[in-house]
Amino acid sequence: xxxxxxxGGGAAGLELSTLLTKSTRKxxxxxxxxxxxxxxxxxxxHEIAAGTFDSDLDSVCYFTHGAHHGYQHxxxxxxxxxxxxxxxxxxxxxxTESGLSYDYLxxxxxxxxxxxxxxxxxxxxxxxxxxxxxRQAWNQIxxxxxxxxxxxxxxxxxxxxxxxxxxxxxxxxxxLKRYNASSLNINLIEAAHRVLPNSPQKMSDKVLKELxxxxxNVLLETRISEVTENGMRTDVDKFLxxxxxxxxxGVKAPDWLxxxxxxxxxxMNQINVNQNLSSTEDPRIFAIGDCAAIPQPDGxxxxxxxxxxxxxxxxxxxxxxxxxxGKELTDFIFQDSGMVVAVGHHFAVGTFAPxxxxxxxxxxxxxxxxxxxxxxxxxxxxxxxxxxxxxxLMITKRLKAFFKPAGI
Numbered sequence: 546x547x548x549x550x551x552x553g554g555g556a557a558g559l560e561l562s563t564l565l566t567k568s569t570r571k572x573x574x575x576x577x578x579x580x581x582x583x584x585x586x587x588x589x590x591h592e593i594a595a596g597t598f599d600s601d602l603d604s605v606c607y608f609t610h611g612a613h614h615g616y617q618h619x620x621x622x623x624x625x626x627x628x629x630x631x632x633x634x635x636x637x638x639x640x641t642e643s644g645l646s647y648d649y650l651x652x653x654x655x656x657x658x659x660x661x662x663x664x665x666x667x668x669x670x671x672x673x674x675x676x677x678x679x680r681q682a683w684n685q686i687x688x689x690x691x692x693x694x695x696x697x698x699x700x701x702x703x704x705x706x707x708x709x710x711x712x713x714x715x716x717x718x719x720x721l722k723r724y725n726a727s728s729l730n731i732n733l734i735e736a737a738h739r740v741l742p743n744s745p746q747k748m749s750d751k752v753l754k755e756l757x758x759x760x761x762n763v764l765l766e767t768r769i770s771e772v773t774e775n776g777m778r779t780d781v782d783k784f785l786x787x788x789x790x791x792x793x794x795g796v797k798a799p800d801w802l803x804x805x806x807x808x809x810x811x812x813m814n815q816i817n818v819n820q821n822l823s824s825t826e827d828p829r830i831f832a833i834g835d836c837a838a839i840p841q842p843d844g845x846x847x848x849x850x851x852x853x854x855x856x857x858x859x860x861x862x863x864x865x866x867x868x869x870x871g872k873e874l875t876d877f878i879f880q881d882s883g884m885v886v887a888v889g890h891h892f893a894v895g896t897f898a899p900x901x902x903x904x905x906x907x908x909x910x911x912x913x914x915x916x917x918x919x920x921x922x923x924x925x926x927x928x929x930x931x932x933x934x935x936x937x938l939m940i941t942k943r944l945k946a947f948f949k950p951a952g953i
Contacts, residue, residue: 568866626806659795702794
């Protein structure tokens with residue numbers, strides 16, 4: 546019998562815990578360590594922040610899900626790893642510390658936004674790194690919407706998160722005008738010369754056009770040097786006042802992770818792992834998702850994308866299951882299938898076709914691509930809950946949308 550502990554209940558951690566119960570032996574024990582009670586798909590946290598997310602249908606309770614699928618949810622946050630005694634150190638919700646022994650440990654805690662030590666960012670910006678932070682954001686946005694005046698929101702970072710948040714807030718502002726809600730002036734601020742700087746130029750152009758069509762004020766080649774309580778100052782000393790401010794630029798693993806267990810880490814606090822996803826310092830410890838620096842045969846590293854985290858979870862579930870039966874671990878090779886970015890509820894832009902040349906990818910847009918964006922989420926749900934449950938949720942959601950009053 547082996548005890549496998551998975552730390553982190555994001556997309557990668559939850560999928561891995563679910564799949565391990567199917568790929569491992571009956572006598573093996575799977576424990577998911579996660580401080581939250583419910584799972585929310587991270588690419589949709591911007592909908593929680595904008596008040597448009599359906600928590601009833603699109604969240605997963607770890608306790609009941611684990612009971613149904615054969616793993617145990619241990620509510621707590623990782624604070625350390627005692628490698629010599631193979632023990633995970635955990636802080637429970639009541640503040641007490643405990644230790645969980647493991648035979649194999651998988652770290653899948655994801656990543657957070659990187660504020661690059663910008664003065665005042667931590668004190669005066671909202672972040673969308675967790676469901677709790679997204680709910681906090683909605684509480685503040687809901688309050689200013691009720692004030693019925695013109696308000697400004699600054700969003701730093703025009704990657705996928707920043708773009709989707711700006712578009713969703715613009716939609717909310719437009720929809721609620723009929724109820725005399727506040728009008729939201731949205732500034733999307735990006736240091737690069739285009740939105741979605743890591744995507745094909747054609748995709749950036751289409752997304753920029755749609756953002757501007759929705760009334761988002763996009764400020765390119767604009768670097769923030771300081772964040773104050775009432776706004777942001779650029780590196781050319783221009784002040785951008787705001788009522789609410791978001792930081793959605795850059796990606797790194799949490800600072801507290803660096804150094805835990807005396808593992809090897811890179812400058813982004815990611816755990817250095819071998820291509821088979823085991824840590825370079827300890828063959829009993831694995832890492833997947835955005836908190837792992839996963840090398841590839843060409844010398845590159847797996848990018849911090851949801852699809853990469855999901856595929857790593859599927860791969861490790863199979864590989865570790867075979868390993869427990871005496872076979873060798875297999876290497877994880879990631880092939881990028883492109884990306885889809887939602888610009889509101891009825892429009893999305895996506896890149897498709899695997900390939901190494903960024904500008905050679907096919908770029909499509911429109912309502913159909915927005916449906917594809919929803920399908921990606923449903924595929925995640927299918928892995929976690931099964932096809933029957935996903936079908937039931939989709940039907941319920943359509944009925945709920947049909948009978949609820951018009952609005953957002």
